[in-house]
Every structure is written in C-alpha cells, then in structure tokens.
Amino acid sequence: MTETSNAAKTVWPLSGFGDEVDPDPAIQAAVLLALGARHIEVRSAWGVNVSELTPEQVAELKAVLDSNGLKVSAVASPIGKVDIGLPVDHEVQRLRQIISVAKGLDTKYIRIFSFYPAEGQGPEDIREDVITRMRALAAEAEGAGVVLLHENEKGIYGDTPQRVLDIMESVDSPALRVAWDNANFVQVGVRPYTDGYAMLRPYLEYLQVKDAVMATGAVVPSGEGDGELDATIAALKADGYAGFASLEPHLASAFELGGFSGPVAFGVAARAFATLAAKNGIELS
Numbered sequence: 001m002t003e004t005s006n007a008a009k010t011v012w013p014l015s016g017f018g019d020e021v022d023p024d025p026a027i028q029a030a031v032l033l034a035l036g037a038r039h040i041e042v043r044s045a046w047g048v049n050v051s052e053l054t055p056e057q058v059a060e061l062k063a064v065l066d067s068n069g070l071k072v073s074a075v076a077s078p079i080g081k082v083d084i085g086l087p088v089d090h091e092v093q094r095l096r097q098i099i100s101v102a103k104g105l106d107t108k109y110i111r112i113f114s115f116y117p118a119e120g121q122g123p124e125d126i127r128e129d130v131i132t133r134m135r136a137l138a139a140e141a142e143g144a145g146v147v148l149l150h151e152n153e154k155g156i157y158g159d160t161p162q163r164v165l166d167i168m169e170s171v172d173s174p175a176l177r178v179a180w181d182n183a184n185f186v187q188v189g190v191r192p193y194t195d196g197y198a199m200l201r202p203y204l205e206y207l208q209v210k211d212a213v214m215a216t217g218a219v220v221p222s223g224e225g226d227g228e229l230d231a232t233i234a235a236l237k238a239d240g241y242a243g244f245a246s247l248e249p250h251l252a253s254a255f256e257l258g259g260f261s262g263p264v265a266f267g268v269a270a271r272a273f274a275t276l277a278a279k280n281g282i283e284l285s
Contacts, residue, residue, distance in 0.1 A: 010237050012207075012277065014270075014284040015039035015073035016247035021266050023047045025061055029068035031263045035270040036284060040065060041246045042105060043076035050075050050101050051094055058104040065105075072107040073244045074149060074179075074206065079137065080113035081153065084126045088136050095137055099144045109206065109244075111149045111179055112137065114158035114167055123157050130157040131170045138173035149179035149206045154187045161185070161196030168203045177205035181248070182227030183212035183219055193228035197235055207236070207245045209273050219250040221272035229273075233280050245284065247273060 014037040018028030025045045032040055042050055045061045053061070065072065077098045079091050095110070102110050114134060117126050134150075141148045150158055150167060158164045164178060178200050185192040211225035212218060222229045249269035277284050 009283055010242075010281060011283045011285050012242065012245045013039055013073065014247070015041050015244050016266070016270070017041045017043055017076060019044045020247075020249055021263050025064045026068075027263070029065060029070050031266060032070065033068060035267060036274075037247075037270075038070060038285060039073040039244065039246075040070050041074050041076050041111075041248075042072055042101075050077055051079075051098055053101055055100070055104065058101050062105055072102075072105040073246055074107055074109035074111055075102045075105065076111045078113075079110070079148075080115050080133070080150075080156070082115065083118055084115040084121075084129050084133075084157075085118050088133050091133060092136050092140055095140050099141070099146055102146055103144075108146050109149055110141070110146055111151050111206075113151055113153050114156045114163075116156055123163060126157055127166070131167070134167055134171045134176065135173075138171050138176040141175035142173060146175065147205070148176045150176060151179040151208065152181055152184050154184055159184070159188045160190055161199050164196075165199050165203075168200075178203040179206040179208055180204050180232075181208040181210065182229055182232060183210040183225065183250070186212040186214050186225060186227050187217045189214070191226070191228060193231040193235065197232060201235075201239060204236075204241070206243055207241075209245055209247045210249055210269070221249070221269050223272055223276050230276055230279070233276055233282065237280055237282055245273070245277070 016032050016037055018040045021028045021031045079095050115130050152159055152164055158167050182192040211220050211222050211227040211229055214226040247269055249266055
C-alpha cells in the first residue's frame with residue numbers, strides 16, 4: 001500500500017558502531033554524518049574499550065562528537081561477555097565505571113550480555129548464576145537511572161529467544177531491556193522474526209542492524225541473509241517502534257569484543273539497510 005503525503009511519517013533515529021569505521025572518533029563521526037546518521041554507538045575510541053576509557057578521554061570524545069553535532073545512542077559495553085565463574089561483584093564494579101562513561105557521553109543506554117558457560121557447562125547449568133548476576137546489574141542500573149540493553153550474542157546464556165525471555169521475566173526490571181540482533185539469532189539457528197519477535201517485542205527497545213546466512217553464519221548486508229530483516233522492520237513499524245536503529249555491520253572481521261568493517265563496507269551496510277527501511281516507508285534520520 002502506498003502511503004500518502006498526508007500520512008504520518010515513521011522516522012527512526014539512525015546510529016552506528018563508530019569503531020567499525022575507524023579507531024579515530026573524528027573519522028567515525030565524518031563517515032556516520034555522511035551516511036545521514038545523527039547518533040553514534042560507542043564501543044571504543046582510539047582503540048580503547050569503553051570499560052577502560054579515562055574521564056579525560058571521555059571528555060575528549062564528547063568534545064569531538066559535540067563539535068560534529070553527533071549524540072550518543074548507547075555505550076556498547078563488554079559487561080557480561082565473560083565467564084560465569086567470575087564473582088558477581090566483578091561485573092557490577094565494571095558496570096559502575098561504564099555508567100560513568102555513559103553519563104559523561106549523555107546517554108541512558110548501555111549494551112550488555114548474559115555470560116558464557118564454563119567449559120563442559122550448558123545453558124541450564126548456569127541459569128541461576130546468570131539470573132543472580134543480571135538482577136545485580138539491573139539493580140545497579142536502576143539506581144543510576146540508566147537502561148541496560150541485553151544483546152542476544154551467540155554462545156552466551158541469552159542467545160535464543162526463549163532464554164532471553166527467561167532473563168527478562170526473571171529479572172523483571174524496567175532497567176533491563178532487549179537489544180535485538182537478527183544476525184546473532186541466525187548464527188544460533190533461529191529464524192528471528194518467525195521464532196522470536198512476538199515473544200520478545202514487549203521488551204524490545206533497541207535494534208542492532210546486521211544480517212547473516214544460516215548455512216555458514218557469515219554476516220552480510222541487510223536483506224542478503226536469513227535474518228528476516230524485512231519482516232522484522234515491517235512488524236516494528238506496525239507496532240509503532242520509534243527507537244534507534246544502530247548499524248553493526250561486521251563485514252570485514254569479527255572478534256571477541258566487537259567487529260570491523262571500514263568506511264567503504266560500512267557504507268554498503270548503511271545503504272542496504274536504508275533500502276529496506278525505505279521499502280517499508282521508514283525515514284532514517
């Protein structure tokens with residue numbers, strides 16, 4: 001159905017993982033602005049992970065972004081991307097540091113994960129320990145006035161829709177919500193829209209944009225894989241979603257704490273997503 005000019009526009013704020021473009025925040029900003037984004041997701045700057053940025057570096061980064069007119073959509077932290085055997089307080093202490101980074105960058109969102117099993121353990125073996133840790137993290141976030149976004153990373157406890165739902169229902173905190181990643185679901189054999197959308201939509205507050213091929217797990221531009229991006233985008237629009245869409249292309253390489261694309265591949269990913277968004281009557285800004 002063709003939308004008329006009088007129809008209310010659907011506008012999603014576009015963001016992207018700056019360190020997938022270049023280690024230098026100034027180059028990150030230039031590329032994102034050229035692609036039409038007004039926000040950036042911060043995972044690292046100058047090659048330094050957000051968990052290790054000093055207050056002086058945070059202030060310098062904020063100045064670079066301010067001078068380019070970019071705001072921060074989220075801090076992409078490595079919280080919970082660790083072995084479940086570490087003490088509860090280990091990640092709570094790291095979260096306190098990252099909350100200070102988020103506040104310095106004027107964002108309420110912090111991306112987190114839900115822990116890796118130790119060797120020989122399965123998800124069911126670590127469930128109680130995961131819930132204990134996620135409750136502690138959510139309590140810390142509530143007290144600080146920030147929102148944690150759980151990403152469905154492959155290999156962690158919350159890598160399938162059912163276990164993500166278990167976390168959300170068990171922790172039951174307004175400070176813990178879902179960062180939805182279609183590609184990561186594909187990489188664990190899940191059809192994202194078909195198998196998980198209705199289940200997790202009540203908690204879905206942030207969209208990480210990438211696609212993947214089921215047979216190989218390879219990450220590809222939006223619409224070129226099995227991530228059901230088109231159906232997901234259409235459903236989000238129909239549901240009135242107005243949150244961020246953050247590009248995380250991973251088109252050149254992926255590694256433990258992130259990935260890299262470079263400016264050219266990042267542009268390919270951005271244009272592929274923009275095509276799907278436009279097809280569904282969504283304006284990116």
